[in-house]
Amino acid sequence: MILFSRLLTIVATLVIPLTLTACGGSSSSSNSSSAPNSGQAEVKNYFDQTLTGFDDETIAFTVYIPENPQGESVPLIIHSHGFGLSRAKNFENPDPIESFLTNDISGDVARRAWLENGYYVISFDQRGFGETSGNITVMDPDIDCRNVSQMIDWAEQNLINLKFDGDDPLIGSIGLSYGGGFQTVCSSVDKRFDAIVPLATWSHLPYSLYANSTPKNIWLDILSIASMGKLEPYLFEAIIGATTTGEIQPETVTRLAGHSPLSFCNGERSDGRTLSTADALFIQGSNDVLFNINEAVENYECWKAQGNESHLFIQRDGHILPTLQTAGRQILFGTDDTLYCGEKTYRTDDLALDFLASKLTGTTGMIIPDICFSLADQQLGVTSSNIQRGGILSDVEESQIIPGGLSNVIDLLTSLPLQTVLSTLSSLPIEASTTLIEVLTASADPSSLVNYLDDIINLLPNELLSQLVAKGKFIPLQTATESGLLAGIPLAMLNVEGGNGDDNLLFIGLGKQSVNGGDASLINEQVLPIRGSGLLTEEMIGVSTSIASGDVLGLMVYGFHPYFTHLASLTQAPLPVTISGTIDLPLTTTNE
Structure with missing residues (x-):
């Protein structure tokens, strides 16, 4: 059962032609083994390259050689694409399809790294996409990352002016969504990465797709279509189960956890692998329903706890749901061009490129905060050194909700x-x-x-x-007495009684009723599924929004929500559930 077929038709219309187009063209195969750091002059050029992987599958990538008349040693930037897309094969004169595929901040940065900074750049097709063959394994450290390592081996042998620090090649990376996932996971497998810039990516795939054992069907359906039937069989079976019964097998959940950077952070991997040693700049969207603020916070805190330099910038967009959310620069993706952080502003592509340059070449980079919550539409933001969890406690008045759709x-x-x-x-x-x-x-x-x-x-x-989407119960918590920002992670402690008992399924988020009147709106378009009865404690989904004096903040509760549309969620018996408790709000004034 797949609901919202119109949405899925839109996605299919966009993704399938792009994927088919990306599969065309030819690639060259070079056997050059020139020693690195040769000091030879190079002329700006780019070419397609293929390798045969460990499992006899093809690894396809495009190599961008910078204009380098003096043969200076330069670093390498590795770039890759989002799920369902393919690599950048022509940064300089892209055709309309190529323009679409690379029209995001990560493509801008990779292009500028080659043309302006004079770095090597490799843009590669991830396994199962474009011209790279094999089933899609969703960032399996033993498969996807082995391909990435083989590509780096090739770069060490064939990029004649690649910059080294001792025996270590200087390598940075950038990519959005799936192109962020290769950075966090594969830099944990292969420690040759020195700096990474993941945009809108995950920390823990079970949380992304199956939070509180509730499948995020709307995105699972989109990912299924974007895979063009190339998913590993166990992943396709998981999507079928999620859509019908609302359940994913425990062994699949465990397997997906191992495809996530959190597994490296926790130090619980059976293979003994540990977290990346690369410095990291994370950029995430507050309205990103697939990979939300909490995932970026988890990544940021993991990297920082391991002693790596780590920065986190929260802006508005990321993954966008057509018909349900406002689109960004791309149909399915969006990233703010400018970030507002206290009294400082940054062009997002400048920020990312400068971060990579400073880590790879030792140049003095911009002074940037540890954490920034940016609201570009209002040209304001707040910085901090720690993520605020809660801060102002509010009571939830006892209320009744009818579960099910x-x-x-x-x-x-x-x-x-x-x-x-x-x-x-x-x-x-x-x-x-x-x-x-x-x-x-x-x-x-x-x-x-x-x-x-x-x-x-x-x-x-x-x-x-x-x-139908907007329907939800607004339970007022407090009225703001001054202007400020909600910026951080709200904490919920809720007592849930009645209804379907342990089978209760509700969806919670924060709402705001403007001082100017009107209905309450769901802040950042985010809801979290909660299950069961009794006392439930949860980190709600992170928020980033401005608050005016007189705005009423409240808890939004839904009996069903279109992000999570499987049969079990729709057909819960409509038995009233009573909810009460407290919400701890991460509210701060704008002058802090």
Whole structure:
């Protein structure tokens, strides 16, 4: 069962032609073994290269040689793409497809590193994408990272002016999403990375895709389509299970945890591998539903705890859900061009390139904060040296919530004239239409509609779908007495009683009702699934938003949410759940 088929159609329309186009072209194979640091002059050039991997699969990448008339030693920047896309094959004169594929901050930085800074750059196709063959293994340290290490071996032997520090090649990297994941995981496997700039990436894949044992179906469906059928079988089976039963097998969850930087940070890996030694600049989006603030915080704190230099910049966008969220520069991705950090502003590409340059060449770089929460649309931000968790405790007034999506759909449809409903849903099967009329005229139990929810939701026009998405209970917590920022991680301690007992499934986020009036809105479009009953303690999803004096802050609670649309979440028995407790808010004034 896949809900929101229109959304998935949009994604398929975008991703499939791009992937097919990226698979064209030819690549060259060089057997050069020139010694590094030769001092030979080089002319600006780029060429495609392939290697045969350890498992006989092809590894494809494009090598960018800088203009280097003096034969100076220069570092290497490794760049890669997001899930479903492919490498940059022509940074200088890209065609329309190439422009789309590289139209993000990471592509900008890689291009400038080659053309402006005079560095070597390698942009590579990750396993299963573009011209690199093999099944998609989602950053398996023993497969994906082995490919990356083989590519670095090639660079050491063939980039004649590659800069070394002793026996260590000077290597930096940049990439967004999946292109961030190769950096955090593979720099932990291969310690030859010196500086990394991961944008909008994960720390712990089970949390990203299956937080509190609740599948994030809307993104799992998108990733399934973007994989073009090349996922490892166990991963495809996991998506089927998530979509139908709402469950992913424990062994798969464990396996995905091992494809995550957190596993290296915790020091619990059976292979004994430890976290990366590279310095890191993390850039993450507060409105990124796939990889949220908490994941970047976890990465930042892991790197810092290991003694690496670590910085974290929070801006608005990241992964974007078409029809449900506002798009950035790309259809599925977005990154603010400018970051606002207290009294300082930074161009995002300047910041990333300067960070890499300072670590790889020893030049004096920008003075940058440890942590910055930037609000570009208001040109303000706040800096700190630690992530704020909570800070101002507020009581949650005892309230009742009806779980499941069925009641939401019924409430929406009964608010409309019957003729409007029937006209809108005229394509329903006859049996479904008959049952719907009986439910709306109170002559049948609403639960009789369960088997037709898919059909009903997929026929709703956008304006009605948005009402369904926006539905949630706003429980006021406090009224702001001065302007400030919510910047950090809220803490929830909630007592959940009644409903379906241990099978309760609710979704919580923070809401804001403007001093200027209007309905409460979900802050940063983020919700966290919570399960069960009794006393539940949770780190809520991190937030970054401005607060005006007089704004009312509150807890948003949903009985179902479209980010998590599997059958079990939709068909919970609509038995009232009582919720109470406290929320600890990371609220700070803007003049701090």
